């Protein structure tokens with residue numbers, strides 16, 4: 001396993017280190033801190049205990065473990081309040097550190113706690129899922145959920161480092177691994193077509209069993225995200241391209257009441273875009289077919305059984321990219337070339353919806 005470093009030049013400059021042995025990368029960063037709050041999930045803490053941190057030499061740093069529920073439940077306002085209180089009770093100061101070890105939900109809330117406690121302390125993201133590594137942990141978006149929806153509160157607060165240890169991915173179920181790959185595929189369509197070449201003719205099993213392929217895919221996807229957030233940290237325009245497939249995908253996610261993984265919804269959303277763009281003559285039939293070849297090859301869904309068009313449209317109208325009442329989509333015109341689309345005729349949208357939700 002090689003060690004690669006990708007620097008994100010956003011609100012501040014920080015490194016994303018991809019390789020193995022996260023402890024080896026992490027411990028030098030805590031050796032001169034008095035306290036480090038480790039935010040993680042019950043499942044990871046049950047299986048890993050103190051992650052080996054207690055046994056390792058780390059100067060005088062005291063580790064405080066803040067264990068939160070798995071998944072989106074760990075991003076509730078009550079959990080947020082508990083975390084703030086735990087940090088205050090432990091006497092964490094501005095020179096101390098927060099670290100999130102877990103999937104996207106953990107790094108989202110750890111980053112938000114770090115952004116808000118004492119008006120901002122340093123934090124490190126140690127993503128343990130593919131989706132967390134290639135998307136959630138990179139780019140400084142942090143947040144928590146309200147009853148009315150996901151990530152309705154949040155802040156931009158970059159970590160001081162992101163440490164991606166690919167060994168974590170062996171612990172993922174096939175379903176979670178594939179869901180994470182959806183964001184990798186998205187990076188292929190919006191920026192780096194080599195990702196699509198690498199995934200052509202692959203199955204989920206063939207990807208999972210090829211460590212150097214996983215490493216290259218993750219490294220390429222991180223490079224895409226780093227470059228996009230480096231050019232538009234606060235999502236003025238360019239960063240929106242990271243939402244390719246997400247407009248319809250978010251509608252599926254919300255409609256399914258989060259019973260599908262985010263990446264599965266993004267895969268369905270990219271299938272929606274493939275059909276929409278083909279019917280408008282924006283992409284060739286080859287690019288249309290490539291969406292299905294790759295997504296289906298690695299076991300991701302391209303259809304959704306549920307919802308009706310008016311419900312889905314209402315949810316899409318609340319999308320953060322919507323302007324007024326007009327739906328707005330990120331599109332591709334060629335592999336790696338993006339654009340935006342508004343004012344799509346209703347009958348075209350309905351016909352597209354019927355292909356994806358037959």
Ligand code: GLY
Pocket residue numbers: 135136138139141239242243
């Ligand atoms: N997940 C999309 C973004 O970070 O902008």
